[in-house]
Amino acid sequence: MTDDARGEPRRAGRPLESVLSRARITTAALALITIEGYGGFTMSSLARTLQVAPSALYNHVSSKHEVLQWLEDHVMTMVDVSGFGSEPWDVAVRRWAWSYRDVFARHAPLVPLVAVLPVTGAPETLRMYETIAAGLAGAGVPVESLIPAIVAVESFIFGSALDANAPADIFDTGDLADSSPTFTAAVLGQDRSTGERPADVAFRFGLEALLAAVAATRRGPDA
């Protein structure tokens, strides 16, 4: 064959003006989900939003799962990493973690995906990881502790994001209260003096615990 861009990165022929693209699909998906929720998010509804036949989507996307992966990577840009570089490391981590949890509490169905999604093909997610890793490394966390620390905090965040969607009466023991006296007492004995949601209290407790453990791994700026 000649060099006329058969498989060239330069598009040989660009006949139709890209009605569909990763960015457009992702944006439309996010808009649709924000309005309708994940329950109403189907390939048909997404196509309808884009003024396109459902099957046209499959010229740009290999599966619905892939759309959700794109969406996940986009959602990750909403996580607040602004503390890194401008604040003490622990303040930055707190701001990041709370924001991270809040964002994915609003997108809980994405949690099982992001937990197993390779960073390849998720550039925004990787960008966030780089920011966190650099921030922690700069704070003196040794290289070999970086990944375990990040994964542990992240796992806690994912679980907490799911938990944040639990109904308020999740621990109502109802007519089984007799068979679980200690637990029932614990539910009743929660500190309700601050107006904080129970899920937030638990999140603070766990986050501070992890923060302390990360702090304990730190080495001074010199060797």
Added chain:
Amino acid sequence: MTDDARGEPRRAGRPLESVLSRARITTAALALITIEGYGGFTMSSLARTLQVAPSALYNHVSSKHEVLQWLEDHVMTMVDVSGFGSEPWDVAVRRWAWSYRDVFARHAPLVPLVAVLPVTGAPETLRMYETIAAGLAGAGVPVESLIPAIVAVESFIFGSALDANAPADIFDTGDLADSSPTFTAAVLGQDRSTGERPADVAFRFGLEALLAAVAATRRGPDA
């Protein structure tokens, strides 16, 4: 009347007295999932396993979601709480937490359900909570700290169960390595001297951090 001569002589005459029941459905569901995985678990396949028409299930169950909730409660009995009452509190919690994570790593699709499932109607789950609460209370954890502590540890376990299903190369930065030097170095710099899986290293790190925080809330037996 065309239904006999089906190999099974006692096919007919079974309509009364519990051909289907919560226990039977749950057991069959677990067996089916153990063999086929969650991908192959449908109401049709479940009904086939039970030698019953799919619609017959709906006389005993209101939705597939409910079947999964029953299953979740049953799966909870596989979590090892044997340490409570026979071992020091921290040993008991460690055994429980590792077992809890392992069980739900094998049943990851149930994690988003159990995270928001009210304990009412999940008696086995409640039994476990009671055991944990009593164990911690007996160790001196004050009542008002019980729920936050349990929820925090549980959230961490759920997130870690999802994480345990991540592919080994999840952090492979590939051709984006240049743009994420610190993170890439961290991935390469993981301590591989022990043969432990990265997910296990992270889980240990987080669990010990939470354990230390729980220990810090303890009060002496008096007061």
Added chain:
DNA sequence: CATCCGAAATGACCGGTGGTCATTTCGCGA
């Protein structure tokens, strides 16, 4: 200008899903 390439959109179509419903099948108690 006439031609043709090929990426992208189309719409019919597929197998399978969870779920509903009118109907039938009996064991059992009156």
Added chain:
DNA sequence: TCGCGAAATGACCACCGGTCATTTCGGATG
């Protein structure tokens, strides 16, 4: 003996994600 009612049935539904042969049409080529 007979009818009640729990339980199983099978046809049926709307909708899902996904496939495929076909059509459209902008733009590069000569």
